[in-house]
Amino acid sequence: MNLNFQFDWHAAIQSIPYLLTGVPWTLLISFGGLAIGFAIGMLFGLLSINPLRTLRWPATTYIEIFRGTPVLVQVLFIFYGLPQVLGQPIPALTAGIAAIALNSGAYISEIVRGAVISIDRGQREAGLSLGLSRSQTFWYVIWPQSLRRMIPPLGNQGIVSIKDTSLFSVIGVGELVRQGQVYIATTFTALEVYMMVAIIYLIITLSLSFALRWLERSGLVGQ
Amino acid sequence: MASTKAKTQAKDAPIVRMERVNKHFGSLHVLQDIDLVVQPGEVVVIIGASGSGKSTLIRCINGLEEFQDGRIEVDGNELLPNGRSGHALHTIRQEVGMVFQQFNLFPHRKVLENVTLAPRKVRGVSEEQARKTAERLLERVGISDQAHKYPSQLSGGQQQRVAIARALAMEPRLMLFDEPTSALDPEMIGEVLDAMRELAREGMTMIVVTHEMGFAREVADRAIYIHSGQIVEQGNPQSVFDDPQNERTRSFLARVLKH
Numbered sequence: 001m002n003l004n005f006q007f008d009w010h011a012a013i014q015s016i017p018y019l020l021t022g023v024p025w026t027l028l029i030s031f032g033g034l035a036i037g038f039a040i041g042m043l044f045g046l047l048s049i050n051p052l053r054t055l056r057w058p059a060t061t062y063i064e065i066f067r068g069t070p071v072l073v074q075v076l077f078i079f080y081g082l083p084q085v086l087g088q089p090i091p092a093l094t095a096g097i098a099a100i101a102l103n104s105g106a107y108i109s110e111i112v113r114g115a116v117i118s119i120d121r122g123q124r125e126a127g128l129s130l131g132l133s134r135s136q137t138f139w140y141v142i143w144p145q146s147l148r149r150m151i152p153p154l155g156n157q158g159i160v161s162i163k164d165t166s167l168f169s170v171i172g173v174g175e176l177v178r179q180g181q182v183y184i185a186t187t188f189t190a191l192e193v194y195m196m197v198a199i200i201y202l203i204i205t206l207s208l209s210f211a212l213r214w215l216e217r218s219g220l221v222g223q
Numbered sequence: 224m225a226s227t228k229a230k231t232q233a234k235d236a237p238i239v240r241m242e243r244v245n246k247h248f249g250s251l252h253v254l255q256d257i258d259l260v261v262q263p264g265e266v267v268v269i270i271g272a273s274g275s276g277k278s279t280l281i282r283c284i285n286g287l288e289e290f291q292d293g294r295i296e297v298d299g300n301e302l303l304p305n306g307r308s309g310h311a312l313h314t315i316r317q318e319v320g321m322v323f324q325q326f327n328l329f330p331h332r333k334v335l336e337n338v339t340l341a342p343r344k345v346r347g348v349s350e351e352q353a354r355k356t357a358e359r360l361l362e363r364v365g366i367s368d369q370a371h372k373y374p375s376q377l378s379g380g381q382q383q384r385v386a387i388a389r390a391l392a393m394e395p396r397l398m399l400f401d402e403p404t405s406a407l408d409p410e411m412i413g414e415v416l417d418a419m420r421e422l423a424r425e426g427m428t429m430i431v432v433t434h435e436m437g438f439a440r441e442v443a444d445r446a447i448y449i450h451s452g453q454i455v456e457q458g459n460p461q462s463v464f465d466d467p468q469n470e471r472t473r474s475f476l477a478r479v480l481k482h
Contacts, residue, residue: 125287126327126386130341131317131393140340144331 012192015183019196022179026204029093029175030162033100037161038154040101041108048113059109066106072167075099079171096168096175104161111153115146148216155212159205166201176200236299237262238397238428239284244293246279246452253279254290255452263396266429268439268460271449272475277432280449281399284430285319286312298396317345320390324402326382328374328389334361335370338389345393353392360388364418380411384418391422398422400431436480440464448472 047059066074079095090098119142127137169178180197184190239261246254253276261267271277282288283295286302295302298318300311308315329337338357342348348356361367364384366377374382383403390398400419404412416438423429423442433439439446439460446460448469456469464480467473 120325120327122323122325122327123329126321126323126329129285129287129316129319129321130389131313131345132341133313136344140344141329145329148331 008189008192011187011189012196015180015187015189015193015196018183019176019179019193019200022174022176023200023204025093025173025175026162026165029096029100029165029168029173030158032097033165034104034158034161036097036101037104037108037157040105041112044105044109045112045116048109049116063106063109066102067110071099071103071164072170074103075168075171092168092171092173095171096165096173099168100161100164103164104157107157107160108154111150111157112146114153115149116142118149119145151212151216155209158208158212162205162208163201237296238265238298239430240294240296241283242294244283244290244295246276246283246288246290246292253452254283257293257452257454259447259454261397261428261430263428264426265445266423266427266431266443267445267447268443269430269432269447269449270434270436270439270475270479275449276452277449278401279452281321281401281430281432284397284399285316285321287321317393318395319397319399320393320395321399321401322383322386322390322403324405326374326379326386326406328382328385330374333371333373334366334377334385337374337385338392341389342392356392357388360391361385363391363421364388365414378411379407380414383407383411383415387415387418387422397428397430400429400433402432402434404433404435434479436464448475450475 044059044062047055048063050056050059075095078098079090079092083089123141123145124137127141128134132140165173165175166177168175169181172178176197180193184193187193237260239259241257241259244254244257245252257280259280269277269280279288283290283302284297286306286308289304289306290302291304293304297315300315302308302311302315328334329340332340335354335357338360339348339350339353342353342356343350358367358370361370364387366381366384366388369377369381369385374385377385387403403419404415407415412435416435419429419431419438420442431439431443443460445457446463447457448455448463448467448471450471456463456467456472463472464476467476
C-alpha cells in the first residue's frame with residue numbers, strides 16, 4: 001500500500017468542468033432511450049397480457065431476448081454488427097439510445113404487465129357489472145390504477161438505465177465515463193476523477209429518485 | 224321513475240329465468256340443474272354454507288361466471304353457455320346492478336365519479352345530468368356529504384352504500400347482492416341493510432346472498448337454501464326458517480341461528 005498517497009482535492013475539483021461536458025450526453029442517451037423504452041414497454045407489456053396467443057408470443061420473445069442479454073453486447077451488436085448489414089455506419093449516439101430503448105423497453109414491459117395484473121380482480125368485475133365494455137373497464141378502471149403502481153419500479157429502471165450508459169464509453173460516445181477516461185489520460189489522476197464521476201452519477205440518480213417520490217406523493221398519477 | 228314504468232309494462236314476464244343450469248369448475252360440479260324464476264318486484268334471499276355455490280349462482284346471472292349447460296334469460300335477453308352470449312351479455316349488465324362483498328369501489332376516483340362513470344361512458348349521459356343523478360342517489364343512501372372524498376377515506380359501511388348508489392345510477396331492473404355485509408364491522412351492518420330495505424320497499428327486484436337471517440325474514444318474499452350446488456329448499460322465509468322440510472336445511476339453520 002502506498003502510504004504516501006495523498007488525495008488531490010485540487011485535481012478533483014479541476015476536472016469538474018471537463019467532466020460536465022459529458023453530462024448532456026449521458027442525459028440524452030439515458031432519457032432519450034428511456035422515453036422510447038417507455039413507449040415500447042407500454043405496447044409490449046399490454047401485448048404480453050393479451051388473451052390472443054398470436055399477439056402474446058412476439059412480445060414475450062422480445063422481452064426474453066433483451067432481458068436475457070447484456071446491454072453491452074446489445075450496443076456492440078448495434079454499433080459494430082448492424083452496419084455490416086445496413087451498409088452504412090450507425091452514429092454512436094443513435095446506437096446508444098437504441099440500446100437503452102430496447103433494453104429498458106423489455107424491463108418496462110414486465111413492469112407494465114406486473115402492475116396491470118396486480119390490480120384486484122374485483123375492480124374488473126365491478127367495471128363489467130356496471131355495463132362498461134372490456135376495453136372501457138381497462139382504460140377507465142384498471143389502467144389508471146396500474147400507472148400509479150408502476151412509478152416505483154419505473155424509477156428503479158430509470159436509475160439502472162442511467163448507469164448502463166456508462167458502458168457506452170466503449171463505442172466512443174462522449175458521455176461521463178468517456179470524458180473521465182480522456183481527462184485521466186493526460187493528468188493521471190484516476191482516483192480523483194473517478195470519484196468525481198461517481199459523485200456526478202449520484203447527483204443525477206438521486207434527483208430522479210426525489211422527483212419520482214414527489215410524483216408519487218403528489219397524486220398526479222392515478223390516486 | 225323509469226324503471227317502475229318498465230316494470231308495469233312487462234308485469235307477467237319474469238326478470239330472471241334459469242333452466243337446468245349446470246356449472247363445473249374442473250371436476251367440481253358447482254351448480255347442478257338450477258331452476259329459478261324471479262318475478263319483477265320480488266326480493267329473493269339465497270342462503271347456504273360457504274362453497275355451496277350461492278355466489279356462483281348470482282354471478283352467472285350477469286355473466287361474471289360462465290355456465291356449461293342450461294339456459295339463463297334475464298329480462299328477455301338470453302345468456303348462452305360457455306361465454307358465447309355476445310351482445311346480450313352487454314345488454315344484461317346494463318340492466319343488472321351488482322353489489323360485492325368487498326365493495327370494489329374505484330379507489331382512484333372520488334365517490335361522485337364512482338357513481339357517474341358508468342352512466343356517462345355506457346349510457347352517454349351528460350356530465351351535468353350524471354352528477355345530478357349521483358347526488359340524488361348519494362343522498363338517498365345517506366352519504367351526500369362524502370361525495371368529494373376518495374373511497375379510502377370512508378368507512379366500510381359508507382363505501383358499501385356508495386357501491387349501492389353506483390349500481391343504482393344505471394337504473395337497473397334487477398339488483399344482485401353478493402354477501403354485501405360480510406366484510407363489514409358489526410356496527411356498520413345496520414346502515415347497509417337499511418339502504419337495502421329501503422330499496423326493497425320501493426319495489427326493486429333483488430337477489431341477495433346473505434347470512435343476515437333477520438333481514439331475510441323481514442324483507443324477503445322468498446328464501447332459497449342451496450347446498451352443494453343444488454336448490455334444496457325454497458319458500459317464504461318464515462316457513463323455511465321456522466319449519467324447514469329438508470334435513471340439510473335444518474342442520475344448516477341450527478348451526479347459523481345457534482349464536
